[in-house]
Amino acid sequence: MDHDQPSKHRVLTLLNSLKQASKDLQIKTNPFTFLFKTDSKAAVEALLELESKAITIFSTNPNLYNLSHSLTTLKTLIENLEKCKGYGLKSILQRQIISYKISQASSSLESEIQTYLDRVIIINLVKTLQEQNNEDEQVKAIVEFEQRLLSGFDLEFQDLILRAKIFTLLERTLIEPFSSKRVREESAMAIADLVKFNKNVFVGLVLMGPTIKALIAMSSECSIKVISLLVRLIRSPLVDEILSNGMIPKIIGFLLSSDWCLRVAALDCVFELCYIGRREVVEAMLQQELVKILMILQRKEDLCDVEEIREKEKVLGVDYDLDDSVFDGCVSRFAIQVEIGEGLSSEEKREVKLEILRLVKEASQSDAEFATVSAEILWGSSP
Template sequence: MDHDHPSKHRIITLLNSLKEASKNLQTKTNPFTFLFKPDSKTAIEALLDLESKATIIFSSHPNLHNLSHSLTTLKTLIQNLQKSKPHGLKSILQRQIIAYKISQASSSLESEIQIYLDRVIIINLVKSLQEEQNEEEQLQAIIEFQQRLSKGFDLEFQDLILRAKVFTLLETTLIERFNSKRVREESAMAISDLVKFNKNVFVGLVLMGPTVKALISMASECSIKVLCLLVGFIRSPLVDEIYSNGEIPSIVGFLLSRDLCVCVAGLDCVLEVGYIGRREVIEAMMGQNLVKILMDLQRRESCVFDGCVSRFAIQLEVGEGLSSEEKSEAKLEMLRLVKEASRSDAEFASVSAEILWGSSP
């Protein structure tokens, strides 16, 4: 697709303006007040002004020829409504029919424009990542893709994503260490956005591929946050996968980082895994000296770790991975480990009280 003549930026800006004008026109199409209300007149003027600019550009652009035709049809309908007389039963019925057609044509034009813009987003993303363009171009392409995903599920957009193998491309970008950290992290966030966009399609791809292993090995604040998001989206299947791949020590190991931001993100991840994890997962976490590490964090001057031992205990208590009996056993084990890790009877009494009765307000 050639976007160089006229300039790609000029076309995209014009298309976005036309899409917004079409959307506004749909909400203002009342056959009785359409030509008289100020906001209706404004919507008409905005679209007609854009139409005169767009016709010249679109008519000479092979990929925009259909849009040009749709825009001309919409302009003709508006002109017909403007010419119609607002009196008499026959005229009123004609105005109603034309107004309805304007609303339908506006909706169709908006959809056509969105389809074109979606194709441009996917083409830009694929090109920027496959051709290894400069970092800023890659980041911009990924961010534009994420912004489109954030608008919610769209079947046609999903078809574009699948045909272009976007998930595989983002995953490859994430795992290739020669890519910049920023690009890898943005790719990771885009993967989590895809899972949110449609779990039924993209969860399986996450579980089967190297995404989770790559996120854990990166061990950055961003990669851990994405991992935490994925755990929240996918829940026990992903936690079980992390456990079976022997990655629980790495999850707990985030808490030992000298980077405070990594440590905080790691705590959130540990709490999320604790809420979802089955008995084997919790036992594996405890076996990595988790309680002692949490006790050490709680002693830090930084308030971000206040009550982190009891917070983990609460996650187990209210979580979905353990049975009632297993929850009781886990609490007793935590109390035992807290006693071992305490530096004084007073500290043990304070922390154990928080575990048993909750933290003080």
Template sequence: MDDPPSKHRILTLLTALLEASKDLHTKTTPFSTLNPDSIDTLLNLETKAITVFSTDPNLHPLTHTLSTLKTLIENLHSCQGYNPNSLLRRHITTYKISQTAITFEAEIQAYIDRVTVHDLVTTLQQPHGEDEQVNALVEFEQRLAQGFDLGFQDLVLRAKVFTVLERTLFEPLSSKRVKEEAAVAIAALVKFNKNVFVGLVLMGPTIKALIAMASTCSVQVLTSLVRFIRSPLVDEILSHGEIPTIVGFLRLQDLSLCAAALDCVMEIAYIGRMEVVEAMFQENLVKILMELQRKGSESGDSSYDVEENRGREKYEGVEEFDAVFAGCVSRFAIQLEVGEGLTSEEKTEVKLEVLKMVKKASQSDAECATVSAEILWGSTP
């Protein structure tokens, strides 16, 4: 690879060419005039691009395509008049320009993708600063967010990016910030192609690492993976004995982590089978939720929209944060009742069990009656 300044200049130039090229097929029709601003930008960059591209063998194909594009634009300018021959030539030339522009964009994107993957792997595997590692991870996530691309997936698989990200989660020298960003990147990979990357998550130590990190971000990533992968992941969490740890997060003094854990518990309750629910009951989950609900009731605000605020890492005030826990017992019961993991008979059995636990954990008859009524008659989950 070139040194960083040269690489930066190349990527900046490629980005400018990419934008100019897009206008040549997205903003023109066969008989319209090409966007003059795009043409001017492309032609102004052409000389500089040819010089820069000559320094990297991987960019040589772009040189040929760019020259072809320039020639086609010049040919189009020569197709003046509105006689049948001129119109036909303009139609054909415009079509060729559009197709060549598409090819040019694909070649540019392929080069940028190679740089993105190479930088990510190199930055994470060799000593680099925290900011540089995080930037490489963010750029990778932004590329994944563009949607599925088979060529990019091939690059990711050949470079064993998933393995590199997974190792970063366990790397003692990696900062918490880098580990959390690597976790976010893994979730982005799963979303990029569930069929390929879900298996890697289930077979590897990713989930164990996320839980061991015990941070707000790591639990939020875990929740997003549970929401996306669903029962196979919940079963893995159960089989590895991680339910007690997740429920244990609700007892911590870190309120942000506690809220993230509550979201995770709610998601698991919606998806989990009877064995999962029983594992949560064994950890006195209902009692813990009752304690949190008392704390949340101090704010006097039960209108907090959990669904709308999922994934939030920070809360502006204690009262706003406490509102997350208001009504959490009934929300948990409703998750079980409307969820997909239990049969109808099991849902009835579990509801009665929750009511018994509420009665046992209540500090007064009034509290028991209020919470039981919310469970029986429903409340906003």
């Protein structure tokens, strides 16, 4: 099988080049300037040069026969256009008709190439994840799939995804303990991209399956960021699911993690939940001593591990982009998220604010600290 890989790579490279050439030809097809503008000539020359290479390769591959035929048709149309060089009414009309046909043929060729490439992406993803023998290849296959999802909705591509049961495969990869952390995190991001791709189809699968529990169990910066993204996409149904499955305490617990980046991700997740969640969600957070934990964080009582991370940066040569002020005013920011949020009525917001103020007083180490934090909650922090 390995000796086929270079050939497969050449075919895919050629197909991507052809797809771009087809797109360029559509943009630059103009019946009046097509043969004379430099960029139009360049587009034609690029496609014809690729056509001579492609016909030889495509003719030996039955899966590419239709592409070969479409390419030949496009070449014939270009040759016909080159023959219409007169300026009479008949020649102008002929050029318009042929130029339109070239644009249509180019669009059709681009679509056929994309369909073929989509099948390759799906087949490669399924094969790579099922074999589970090369972490780099698995990550690469998932990333290619994500990039295709991010290019926009496509019904044919969605049909391929559903027939291949890609969501189930990604979810299985997410929960399998022998999958590497990198592969599981990339799978988690791909699941979020599937929800963005079509919420109507994939939200139900997230809510019914073990995705959220698996993300909580991973306990990583990436997994909590994915939860935050899914909360923004799915909103109340997912927040209610998180509450009913008893996941609020675990998310609050991440704020006390020794992993600084995980704490930051957890803080963002808390803000998402309290903005969208009903009163029951906010009360569940308060019952987990959220206000006390946020008070501790904004005092910066545990910045020693930030220094440890900075030491890691020096050793590993990476930049975690740490911001020592990320927890500044986090109690008032929490209160503001609740106040401007979607899940509580006006009366409930007033009651919750009073409860937050009461908890701030309990958690304050001095009257001065209480005065400062309560003023931020009531009036906003000073500039």
